[in-house]
Amino acid sequence: MNDHHTSSVAPDPHPGSAAIRRFWGRLGLPGLVDVHTHFMPERVLRKVWGYFDALGPLTGGLEWPITYRAEEAERTALLREFGVRAFTSMLYPHKPGMAPWLNGWAADFARRTPDCLHTATLYPEPGVEAYVREAVEAGARVFKAHVQVGAYDPADELLDSAWGLLAEAGIPVVIHCGSGPAPGKHTGPEPIAHVLARHPRLRLVVAHLGMPEYEEFFGLAEQYREVRLDTTMAFTDFTEGLMPFPRRALPRLADLGDRVLLGSDFPNIPYPYVHQLHALERLGLGDEWLRAVCHDNAVELFGL
Template sequence: MLDGHVLVDAHVHVPVLTSLAPAWIQWARDFGPEGILDRVWDAEGRPRPAVLAELFAEQGVDTALLFCEYSPRATGYQRFDDLLPLVEHDPQRFRPVANVNPHLHFPIAAEVRRQLDLGAAALKLHPVHGGFRCDDAQLYPAYAVLEERGVPLVVHCGTSSFPGSRNELADPEFLLPVARDFPGLDVVLAHGGRGWWYDAAAFMALSHPNVWIELSGLPPKRLPEYYARYDLRRLARRWIFATDWPGVPGTAANARAVVGLGLDDELAGLVLGGNARAVYAGLDHLEHLAPPPPGGEPA
């Protein structure tokens, strides 16, 4: 826990380094803590489970959602199955997130089911790196599986600087038919509209009960600027804390900076962990960590 709150980092990357494009490794060196690649990854480029668990425990992270990415066009071919040794080492602290690319996976629903059966807490789509639109009909079978299973969809909704990125595909407008056609599916906007879609992302989160804003890659002190047209406290009720680790100086520092925007204790609890517990699959183990509400039973 961090300062009395359950802390979930809902956007963490721990790939096998040999599966990556060189630009990813340079990004981690440029934006992450000094020496992080040498500390966490071994000589063969595989993350060390015990070291990673210790690092996140030091930062007060109760659960980290681990991402993979089948995007050979931009960042590499990061396999879902490579996350499983980390989860096996510390299944309460680490949960995997599924990923598919419609150019690579067919039938797509079968691959989504396979990854969910292996414990995925969500399905992440990366249209910018993968080169597809999220309103493509070939993705609808995947959405149907998610809605049936009660598992959320996470979509990269923001610009990317990686070579090969197609930033025009990050427009949250492409998710409007998805939110409409699958009302029982929670849709999480990773990076919250980073670039020039902040207003669109905020409007969608406030107007659709199944749409959320995930804060990965956004400097906390800039959030009031990014969402200046909206009441920040009202919008914060739709926020899910995340960092885009390892591309962040420190998880705990980021979490405290978000709370420092003026969030009261109840709202801080929602942003740092409560909303994630409500949205992602398989986080029931965090329930016993949550402090009870005043005069009531544990949330």
């Protein structure tokens, strides 16, 4: 990552892209699919970055430099240079009335960014079923729910019909519901267990492997066939220093290999993108597991 260049060689404008391409090329893949990347209206994203810069409480008060702080066009170009074939525009409301506006922006972003999976979001409020249905009919392929930032109970009755609609449609929901990097009022496995008891076919993708309640969320994935997990920030040096993954759970992670999906949190990560890939590789679960996680599972889930 810190290559030295002679004066006759132009520096790599995006250090690490070659290493990323070598990673998936060695596995014989055509690229990567990243189910957890953030694109949102610029003024919203800048507020998110400001929150990280200010060491906000939901970040655990950690130093969190944004590695890929750049304009939208540069960020999309960078993912393509990395060889990311498909990605998402994870966006989320923190108050009522915000979700329909975000969904409108995301639909437009998907129209002008064909390699982005059309993403939508939701919030427990009157009318949520109607705008979720509208997003589904407009072609949304994945939803994002953020229990920590939204500070809501995912088992709230206001969301019940929306969950039912998404379960019926078979549309995955990437949901931040674990208590990392800082616990929220409704984070943890219990509220999600209540949701799944009512909607066992709901395709929840538990973000960040559910950290730090890794094993509890593995239990839900073992109980419910449609529950999946994404790798976002898991196993990286940054996270291992804060919320280490219990090594005793590695065999369970291996067994869930057909339901684990690559996520990165790009661009809001405090390290180079390639580090997430190397963190997965050094688990020692083998190339077949890596191929499934970094590409094939998402291809099957989203019909890519």
